[in-house]
Amino acid sequence: MKIGELAKAAHVEAETIRYYERIGLLPAPSRSPNGYRAYAGGHLERLAFIRHCRALDIALADVAQLLRFVDDPTTDCAEVDALIDTQLTRVRARLDTLQMLERQLVALRSQCCAPDRAAQCGILHELEAPTRGDVCVCHDEHAQ
Amino acid sequence: MKIGELAKAAHVEAETIRYYERIGLLPAPSRSPNGYRAYAGGHLERLAFIRHCRALDIALADVAQLLRFVDDPTTDCAEVDALIDTQLTRVRARLDTLQMLERQLVALRSQCCAPDRAAQCGILHELEAPTRGDVCVCHDEHAQ
């Protein structure tokens, strides 16, 4: 399998595959006489695993950790569990932040009283608010 | 005002201020005889505006655009409105993705049947699933 074929099979860019090889996540394949990378089935498996983790937004360093568990199945699986838990915590924290953000943006958008001059624009006015020490749409709900 | 004082007033690192100056977001201040940056009130205002936008996760390029509107108040304010709308759309898209992600991670975590060997770990098994072409916890709800 050439790199382009592997790329298509795994729905990844060929350059991403070379990148994974460079950082040691994907083992270097053997080469055809012409110097082209020649991949075997194991590479597709491993690449699919990596992409699956990435779809879950798991960092490449953590993916590397998971791959070590896969490679050495005698390891304690509690670490895998902990890694997923950490990831879940991270995702939930980000969710909270984004939900706050959404509320703030909605509030901000409602400020535009539709004049056509930026000078009177409620949004810019609101964005400038903290500047003048005023109470502002965002900052009263901005916990963090 | 020295850079450290401005940094404290705006709750920013001094290095971030120098960075904003380097990329042209914050005008270069005058200098004291010893070469230290000497900031005036206007700088604090502008920096607060920037940080306020960043708290809303608005990209620096968009912040620069907003600052141009502030600097030239005769501009049409509809562009400001559009920028906030785009931002809101982006945030909502990210929210959707993250909510999907959370569900997937919760499903994944429930797979660990608590043996102590990675070889039997339900999580690793599940992460390997797409590899074997099996149906997997994630991919049936994984729209995109």
Add this chain to the structure above:
DNA sequence: ACACACCCTGTAGCCACTACAGGGTCAAGC
């Protein structure tokens, strides 16, 4: 013989910072 798609390596760019290294300046305390 040529076009075109693919492959190779190596390097630089993206974003928004952050973290040095290696120096200079200043005020307080001994």
Add this chain to the structure above:
DNA sequence: GCTTGACCCTGTAGTGGCTACAGGGTGTGT
């Protein structure tokens, strides 16, 4: 007067996870 420590300066490199070249080579079809 000398040291200590906090601050300031510039310039460069690193982060993550790719992406995008530049400048070459290879393979296939017409």
